[in-house]
Amino acid sequence: xxxxxxxxxxxxxxxxxxxxxxxxxxxxxxxxxxxxxxxxxxxxxxxxxxxxxxxxxxxxxxxxxxxxxxxxxxxxxxxxxxxxxxxxxxxxxxxxxxxxxxxxxxxxxxxxxxxxxxxxxxxxxxxxxxxxxxxxxxxxxxxxxxxxxxxxxxxxxxxxxxxxxxxxxxxxxxxxxxxxxxxxxxxxxxxxxxxxxxxxxxxxxxxxxxxxxxxxxxxxxxxxxxxxxxxxxxxxxxxxxxxxxxxxxxxxxxxxxxxxxxxxxxxxxxxxxxxxxxxxxxxxxxxxxxxxxxxxxxxxxxxxxxxxxxxxxxxxxxxxxxxxx
DNA sequence: ATGGTTTTTACTGCGTC
DNA sequence: GACGCGGTAAAAACCAT
Numbered sequence: 241x242x243x244x245x246x247x248x249x250x251x252x253x254x255x256x257x258x259x260x261x262x263x264x265x266x267x268x269x270x271x272x273x274x275x276x277x278x279x280x281x282x283x284x285x286x287x288x289x290x291x292x293x294x295x296x297x298x299x300x301x302x303x304x305x306x307x308x309x310x311x312x313x314x315x316x317x318x319x320x321x322x323x324x325x326x327x328x329x330x331x332x333x334x335x336x337x338x339x340x341x342x343x344x345x346x347x348x349x350x351x352x353x354x355x356x357x358x359x360x361x362x363x364x365x366x367x368x369x370x371x372x373x374x375x376x377x378x379x380x381x382x383x384x385x386x387x388x389x390x391x392x393x394x395x396x397x398x399x400x401x402x403x404x405x406x407x408x409x410x411x412x413x414x415x416x417x418x419x420x421x422x423x424x425x426x427x428x429x430x431x432x433x434x435x436x437x438x439x440x441x442x443x444x445x446x447x448x449x450x451x452x453x454x455x456x457x458x459x460x461x462x463x464x465x466x467x468x469x470x471x472x473x474x475x476x477x478x479x480x481x482x483x484x485x486x487x488x489x490x491x492x493x494x495x496x497x498x499x500x501x502x503x504x505x506x507x508x509x510x511x512x513x514x515x516x517x518x519x520x521x522x523x524x525x526x527x528x529x530x531x532x533x534x535x536x537x538x539x540x541x542x543x544x545x546x547x548x549x550x551x552x553x554x555x556x557x558x559x560x561x562x563x564x565x
Numbered sequence: 566a567t568g569g570t571t572t573t574t575a576c577t578g579c580g581t582c
Numbered sequence: 583g584a585c586g587c588g589g590t591a592a593a594a595a596c597c598a599t
Contacts, residue, residue, distance in 0.1 A: 511571075513571080516572080535587070545574080547572075547573070548572060548573080550587080550588065569599105570595100570598105571594100572593100572594080572596090573592105574591100574592085575592090575593095576590085576591090577588105578587105578589090581584105581587105582586105
C-alpha cells in the first residue's frame with residue numbers, strides 16, 4: 241500500500257484509469273483533443289471546440305419549431321407531418337408498413353383479389369425492408385438490446401444510446417468475427433454506464449446470451465475501436481437502486497452520498513470495486529440513520545460479499561471521521 | 566507467465582434476541 | 583440455538599508488467 245496508487249480498477253469496468261485525484265464532472269464541456277471550451281453551433285447542429293475547431297458532436301436534433309404559423313392557412317402551408325425518427329428501429333422508424341388487417345382505408349373488408357394482392361405486397365415489403373445483411377443484422381441486434389434493457393429496467397434513452405453505439409460498430413465493420421449478441425450486449429453495457437445508470441457485468445450477462453468472458457472482451461474491443469469515453473463507474477450511481485431495493489429512506493441515501501464523497505477525498509476509492517463501495521456506503525449510512533439492514537441483505541442486492549462490505553464500510557467511516565475533524 | 570492487489574470462500578468466536 | 587457481526591487465512595479473480 242503506497243501513496244501513489246495508480247492501479248486501474250476494471251473488475252467491474254474495464255478500461256479506465258482511476259487515480260486518487262479524481263476530478264469530478266464537467267469534462268464533458270472540454271475538448272478531448274486540446275481541452276478547450278466547447279461551443280455549440282446550432283445552425284449546423286454541431287458542437288465544436290472553440291480552440292481547435294474539432295467537431296465533437298454532429299447531427300444534433302433541434303426539437304424546436306422551425307417557424308411560427310400565424311393563421312390556419314399559414315399553418316397548412318408550413319406544417320409537416322411524420323412521426324419522429326428514432327435510432328431504436330433499424331430503419332429509424334421511417335419505413336412504410338402495410339397493415340395486417342385486410343381492411344381498406346374506410347375500414348371495410350377487402351375483396352379476396354385485393355387480399356391476395358396485399359399479401360404479396362406484404363411479403364415483398366418485408367423482403368425489401370430487411371434486404372441486405374446489415375439491415376437484418378441491425379434488426380436482430382436492436383431487438384436484443386430492447387429485450388435486455390427492459391429486463392434490466394433501463395430507461396429508453398439508454399436503449400437509444402446503445403442503439404447508436406451498435407450502429408456505429410456496424411458501420412465501422414467491427415462485427416466480423418464477433419457475435420451480434422456480444423456486440424449488442426457490450427453496447428448496452430457501455431450505454432448504461434454512459435447514462436449514469438450502470439449495471440454490473442454480472443447483471444448484464446445474466447440477461448444476455450453471451451457469457452461474461454466474451455462480454456468483457458467485446459466490450460473492451462468496442463470501446464477501444466469506437467473511442468468511446470466511458471468514465472469509471474461512480475459508486476453513487478448505484479445508490480438509488482440499492483436504497484430502493486432495500487426499502488431505505490432518502491435520508492440514508494443522502495448520508496451514503498456524503499460518506500462516499502468524503503471517502504473520495506480521502507482517496508479510498510482507488511482501485512476498489514465501485515459496487516462494493518456503494519454497498520458499503522448504503523450499509524454504513526443505514527447504521528448512522530438507525531435503520532435496520534443486515535450485511536447479508538445488502539450483499540444480496542449488491543451481489544457483493546459480506547466481507548467486502550465490512551472492509552469497505554470501516555474505511556468509509558474512518559474517512560468520514562478524519563474529514564469531520 | 567508473473568506478481569501484486571482485491572474479492573471471495575470458509576470457518577471461528579462473540580454477543581444478543 | 584439462530585442470527586448478526588467481526589475477524590482471519592487461504593483461494594480465486596483480476597489487472598499490469
